[in-house]
Amino acid sequence: MASKACHSPAPTPLKVVIVAYDRAKLLDICGPLQAFSDACLNVGYAAYEVSVVSESGGLITTDTGVKVDTTALDQITPQTVDTLLLAGFDPSMPPISTASLESRLAVYLDQPRRLGSICTGALILAKFGVLDGLEVATHWSACDLLKQEHPTIRVKPDALFVNSGRIWTSAGVSAGIDMALAMIESDLGHLTALNVARSMVLFLKRPGGQSQFSVELRQQIQDARGRFEDLHDWIRNNLTSDLSVPALAEAARMSPRNFSRVYLRETGDSPARAVEKLRTEAVRRLLESAPDSIQVIARRTGFGDDERMRRAFVKTYGVSPQYYRRRFGRQHD
Structure with missing residues (x-):
């Protein structure tokens, strides 16, 4: 696993170096490695040569206990590196011997066309000052730590990945795959990236600005005690019904005044905002899978008016429903 290249005569492959160490997260290493390797298979030539490196080379023990064979970093010539990525780690289990x-x-950071980190690898990359003043993504659990240690960095806690010029940073482990797919799209085109996503059985290739959490997951996290789980299920099944505060309060078996107060306290959202988010999530799913027109989707999800739906969708996802469908709808399958 120290070096993986596809075998087919072709232009000089782009050299991708993934920096690892003991206790590095296994998926941070293997996810992007698989994506770049599948890209080679998709285009039929060695578009990439991927090396997994460590300080001394040889076997490292990842956070899972699985050992990965690596190449010694000093065996890589800095001038040959196109993309250098630092794998992340669990902050509760600091990596061993990363100081040396x-x-x-340090001598490798100025050379690559792309320099980046996966997950909490941003905590290591930040020490070199290359992230100062930039927008950066990292795992949600490390956002506060990164802000505290490097206050000039503009941490985007929801982003899956961020491309700030030559600097690329991604959020939690699976987001490293999303970032690798975006790099593949930049290098080899949109169709190749989508084909790689399909080969990896990914539901869709998520844009960098998309949140680390779905609406459902975010609500589960906010409603930690699960008090309104049944209500949320009821809303999902009744999106075209009356979802006013009195109707929601009746479904929750509470008085309207008490319901509004308790719901806001428990979830951090007003009932109206929660309904809008759940309707918007339903819109997203239909845009990905259904052939219905935008107007029909607006009616099916309870928005009624497609302009009202568009405003809510842009507020949540940062793009219009039409753009989202063009990029992630079934026509790309």
């Missing part, structure tokens, strides 16, 4: 690795890494 960091000193060796």
Whole structure:
């Protein structure tokens, strides 16, 4: 696993180096590695040569206990590296012996066309000052720590990945795959990236600005005690019904005044905002899978008016429903 290249005569492959160490997250390494390797298979030539490196080379033990064979960093010529990525780690289990690795890494940072981190690898990359003043993504659990240690960095806590010029950073482990797909799209085109996503059985290739959490997951996190789980299920099944506060309060078996107060306290959202989010999530699913027109989707999800739906969708996802469908709808399958 130290070096993986596809075998087919072709232009000089782009050299991708993934920097690892003991206790690095396994998926941070293997996810992008698989994506770049599948890209080679898709285009039929060695578009990439991927090397997994560590300070001394040889076997490293990842956070899962699985050992990965690596190449020694000093065996890689800095000038040959196109993309260099730092794998992340669990902040509760700091990586072993990264100080000396960091000193060796310093000479590699100015050379690559792309420099980046996966997950909490941003905590290591930030130490070199290359993230100062930039918008950056990292795992949601490390956002506050990154802000505290490097206050000039503009951390985007919801982003899956962020491209700030030559600097790329991604959120939690699976988001490293999303970032790799975006790099593949930049290098080899949109169709290749979508084909790689399909080969990896990914539901869709998520845009970098999309939240680390779905609406459902975010509500589960906010409603930690699960007090309104049944209500949320009821809303999802009744999107075209009356979802006013009195109707929701009746469904929750509470008085309207008490319901509004308790719901806001428990979830952090007003009932109206929660309904809008759940309707918008339903819109997203239909845009991905259904052939219905935008107007029909607006009616099916309870928005009624497609302009009202568009405003809510842009507020949540940062793009219009039409754009989202063009990029992620079934016509791309």
